[in-house]
Amino acid sequence: MKKIKLLKIFLPNSLEETYSKILNNPFKIGAPNGFEPIKISESYACAKFIEEVISKELIIDPFGNTEEVTSKRYIINEFTISRIRNDHILILENPSRSVRELIRKLSEILGTRFYASAIQIDIHALSEFLSNNRDSIHLKNTRALLSGVNLDKGSSATIEITSLKDAIHDARYHFKGKTFKIERARFTASSGTKKSTIEVRSTGLISVHGPDEKSLVELINMFIAEGLS
Incomplete structure (x- = not known):
């Protein structure tokens, strides 16, 4: 099953310049987040956004000893920025429950003029x-x-x-x-x-x-x- 989430976005720069900025912000082990580029064409650019999430939990054994257990997990959102006439659409494939961090990161690397808004489907x-x-x-x-x-x-x-x-x-x-x-x-x-x-x-x-x-x-x-x- 393919699940997609559609958002209308505004890019301050061209699709090519946007992809270049994604290339310049790769995901690295130990970093909180970053991108993995996939492909660019004249009408669309594809990439993955990888987010590292660290969870800490206190474990108390039957003798009252306390131990802090740290675990890591990774949230991966594959997305496409598609150019349609004079507009751009952000298409997320099998999105996680929240894409807030992806939108925040795109805003950070593209500038404050970038924005995303929900698309209402009739x-x-x-x-x-x-x-x-x-x-x-x-x-x-x-x-x-x-x-x-x-x-x-x-x-x-x-x-x-x-x-x-x-x-x-x-x-x-x-x-x-x-x-x-x-x-x-x-x-x-x-x-x-x-x-x-x-x-x-x-x-x-x-x-x-x-x-x-x-x-x-x-x-x-x-x-x-x-x-x-």
């Missing part, structure tokens, strides 16, 4: 885009989580809908005239006997699993790019 629009751009694949929306469903003047609800056909269509039908947000959704993409699954969160976190994983991720990135233009 899941209904994404569903239509995927259906219209893959003639050979049958897309089915099996689950959708709605928030802010207005029930009356004083109450709203968070509702999860499961469907054998199209959960988003069912939501728009049963709650016609009501406002709500699709927080996340699950899709199956079938092509002959092959089946892939897509899970999308409106906050820009996407998981794809199956034989069409690569092409589906490319389509999703294309959808994001069109939304930025």
